[in-house]
Each structure stands twice: as C-alpha cells, then as structure tokens.
Amino acid sequence: MNWHTPAFLLSYFLTLLFSFSALAGKMNNIMQLSFNDFNKNILETWLYPQNYDFYLPIIIRHNRWMYDDHHIKRYNENPWGLGGDISRLDDKGNWHSLYMIIFKDSFNKWEISSGYNWEMTWHPFKNKDIYVGAGYTVGITLRDNWRYIPIPLVLPLASIGYKLTRFQMTYIPGVYNNGNVYFACLNFQF
Structure with a gap:
C-alpha cells in the first residue's frame, strides 16, 4: 500500500x-x-385578520384505483358540514388562514379539523379577479374511527378562485383501501 x-x-x-x-x-x-x-404568519393571521371565510364542504371522493368495490359502496361521499376561518393576504399576495371545519367523513360520522392554511397565489390571466393557489395545511383532525383523539395532519392544498369565492381542494394520501381521498370545499369570503 x-x-x-x-x-x-x-x-x-x-x-x-x-x-x-x-x-x-x-x-x-x-x-x-x-x-x-x-x-x-400564524400570529399575524390571528392578530390582524383581513377577512372571514365560510366553508361549505362539497366533495369527498375515494380514489377508485386504490379501493375495491366493497369499500366504495359503503363509504359516504357527501361531506355535509360547514366551517369558517379568519384569513389575510400578505405583502406578496400569499393567502394565510386559521380555520375550523366540521363535516361528515367517509363513514358518515362527524369529523372536525382545525389548523393553518397557506397558499401561494397567482393571477394567470389579465383579469386579476381570477386566481389559482397552491400550498399546504397543517393542523389536527378528530374522527370517530380514531375515538376523536387529535391526529396531526399536513396536507397539500390547491385552489382556484374568482373574486370572493374559492374552490379549494386537498388529497389525503394512503394505502390500498385506506386514505387516498380527494376532499374539496367552497370558500366564501366576506
């Protein structure tokens, strides 16, 4: 050597x-x-909200490629419920909110979620009233099948909006016959 x-x-x-x-x-x-x-950002949103938003859950959709027919037939895909938040836009035009929402989950039981949303917002058209966003949500959720024990969540967010209305969606990842759920709601700002 x-x-x-x-x-x-x-x-x-x-x-x-x-x-x-x-x-x-x-x-x-x-x-x-x-x-x-x-x-x-959380503190500023809490102390200096610019808007109040009303949430109307409208879609729970289980990924058909990740579930067998037996599970699909027994799951609820109508998320009756409501929610709300306080929100603001920062100096870059990004959207921040602190939210709480309650809705019927896949088992038709009440689920409660609360947390912080952040979305980077773009105006892809000349009409500045139309916007799209992408970001994340961080929070906790409580479900019947988990005995309402607070479970942390970190999920992607995407939205498309016009003026004071936003269609916002997320995807809950998972494994075969569990998770893999698309969830969406309409947000109305006032």
Missing part, C-alpha cells in the same frame, strides 16, 4: 466531515428561519 493512500483517505474523510458539518449548520439556520416565519 502506498503511503499516500491513507493520507488521501484521511483528508477526504475530514473534508466530507467538515462539509457535512457546515451544511448541517446552514440547514439548521434555514429551518430555524422557516419555523420563525411559520410562527410569525
């Missing part, structure tokens, strides 16, 4: 170690800033 090989391996290992340490430090700073922004 050449005496250069151990020295090379040692220097390579030390370079990797210091690089990963520096990267971990930067990632920690980025995550800390993101968490601070997240908390700041």
Whole structure:
C-alpha cells in the first residue's frame, strides 16, 4: 500500500466531515428561519385578520384505483358540514388562514379539523379577479374511527378562485383501501 493512500483517505474523510458539518449548520439556520416565519404568519393571521371565510364542504371522493368495490359502496361521499376561518393576504399576495371545519367523513360520522392554511397565489390571466393557489395545511383532525383523539395532519392544498369565492381542494394520501381521498370545499369570503 502506498503511503499516500491513507493520507488521501484521511483528508477526504475530514473534508466530507467538515462539509457535512457546515451544511448541517446552514440547514439548521434555514429551518430555524422557516419555523420563525411559520410562527410569525400564524400570529399575524390571528392578530390582524383581513377577512372571514365560510366553508361549505362539497366533495369527498375515494380514489377508485386504490379501493375495491366493497369499500366504495359503503363509504359516504357527501361531506355535509360547514366551517369558517379568519384569513389575510400578505405583502406578496400569499393567502394565510386559521380555520375550523366540521363535516361528515367517509363513514358518515362527524369529523372536525382545525389548523393553518397557506397558499401561494397567482393571477394567470389579465383579469386579476381570477386566481389559482397552491400550498399546504397543517393542523389536527378528530374522527370517530380514531375515538376523536387529535391526529396531526399536513396536507397539500390547491385552489382556484374568482373574486370572493374559492374552490379549494386537498388529497389525503394512503394505502390500498385506506386514505387516498380527494376532499374539496367552497370558500366564501366576506
């Protein structure tokens, strides 16, 4: 074995170690800033809401490719319920809200969800009254089949809106015969 090989391996290992340490430090700073922004956005939405929204759940749709017919036939796909939020637009035009919603779940039992929504909003047309959004929701949900124990949720959000009305949707991922549900509601702002 050449005496250069151990020295090379040692220097390579030390370079990797210091690089990963520096990267971990930067990632920690980025995550800390993101968490601070997240908390700041929730607090600003709570303290300085610009709007109040009414939610009307309209669709629960189980992914037909991920369920057998036996399950589909017994599930509810009419999410009767209502909800509301306080919301605001930030200086970038992004939408923030704190919400609570109650609706009939797949088993036709009451489900309650509450949390924080964030959507980046775009105006793809000359008519600025039409907009689309994409973002996430973070919160908790309580369901009968989980004995109403609070379960955390982090889900994607997408919407299309016109003036004070927004069609908002999410997808709950899962496995075969569980999860894989499309949920949508109409939001009316006043």
